[in-house]
Amino acid sequence: MPSLSAYLVVSALLFSLGAFGFLARRNAILMLISIELMLNAVNLSLVAFNAYQPGGSLNGAVFALMVMAVAAAEATVGLALVIAIIRTRQTPEVDEYSDLKE
Amino acid sequence: MVGGGLAVVTLRNVIHSAVAMMVCFGSLAGMYALLGAPIIAAAQVLIYLGAISVLILFAIMLTQAGDASLPAPFHRQVWLAVVAAVAVFGLIVWGAVQTDWHGATRATVLGLTAIAQAIFTTYALPFEVLAFLLLAAIIGSIFLARRPEEDERAS
Numbered sequence: 193m194p195s196l197s198a199y200l201v202v203s204a205l206l207f208s209l210g211a212f213g214f215l216a217r218r219n220a221i222l223m224l225i226s227i228e229l230m231l232n233a234v235n236l237s238l239v240a241f242n243a244y245q246p247g248g249s250l251n252g253a254v255f256a257l258m259v260m261a262v263a264a265a266e267a268t269v270g271l272a273l274v275i276a277i278i279r280t281r282q283t284p285e286v287d288e289y290s291d292l293k294e
Numbered sequence: 295m296v297g298g299g300l301a302v303v304t305l306r307n308v309i310h311s312a313v314a315m316m317v318c319f320g321s322l323a324g325m326y327a328l329l330g331a332p333i334i335a336a337a338q339v340l341i342y343l344g345a346i347s348v349l350i351l352f353a354i355m356l357t358q359a360g361d362a363s364l365p366a367p368f369h370r371q372v373w374l375a376v377v378a379a380v381a382v383f384g385l386i387v388w389g390a391v392q393t394d395w396h397g398a399t400r401a402t403v404l405g406l407t408a409i410a411q412a413i414f415t416t417y418a419l420p421f422e423v424l425a426f427l428l429l430a431a432i433i434g435s436i437f438l439a440r441r442p443e444e445d446e447r448a449s
Binding site: 196197199200201203204208212216224228232235240242243244250253254258260261262263265267268269273275276 | 308311312315318319322325326329330331333334337338341342345346349350353354356357371372374375376378379380382383386387390391395404408409412413416417420424427428430431432434435436438439
């Protein structure tokens with residue numbers, strides 16, 4: 193059985209992959225996918241902490257379920273925003289959204 | 295799972311990235327089952343594999359009108375992003391390995407009954423707030439994504 197630290201390392205790896213994707217990718221939808229990756233990493237660490245704590249409380253699991261619901265809401269609104277932006281600007285590349293700079 | 299995550303952020307085609315994301319989320323569901331939380335694994339499959347992945351695939355296919363030329367996937371500041379991600383990873387791993395978890399051991403498998411009871415008694419208020427948040431998200435996304443100018447299209 194893997195230890196708690198192993199799960200935390202996997203979660204950290206997933207989180208930093210998501211952070212890298214958010215910072216480095218140019219596609220707006222891929223930035224949203226990267227946010228989902230980070231949320232999932234946090235969920236994994238929550239469930240791992242919940243599974244490894246003594247006493248059998250359910251806080252971590254319930255919190256993970258709530259994070260999932262909030263992530264679903266965030267994905268919905270985020271994708272709607274991205275689609276609205278793409279419809280007006282005709283490109284998913286975030287570099288092109290520079291109206292405020294000019 | 296980590297390979298799936300790596301593929302998500304490195305693949306050039308956005309649709310391939312989305313499919314890699316589904317692989318990653320599916321193996322994450324397996325990991326939840328391994329952690330003795332089958333209800334969370336089921337929720338993961340339902341919400342992420344079922345709903346969010348399909349939503350993202352639909353969004354990609356709506357927005358990518360079959361253009362063959364794929365632009366460069368990364369920003370110019372990609373190396374800065376690599377440095378930041380590695381720094382975050384190092385910090386978290388250092389914290390996780392350094393901390394003494396007081397011999398944390400595995401608890402029992404999470405039962406569905408216990409979780410349902412907790413949600414509807416202890417966490418009843420957050421549950422209701424969450425329902426309201428989902429309602430607001432539905433209304434907001436419909437408002438954002440609807441096609442404007444009904445009269446313009448009619449003319």
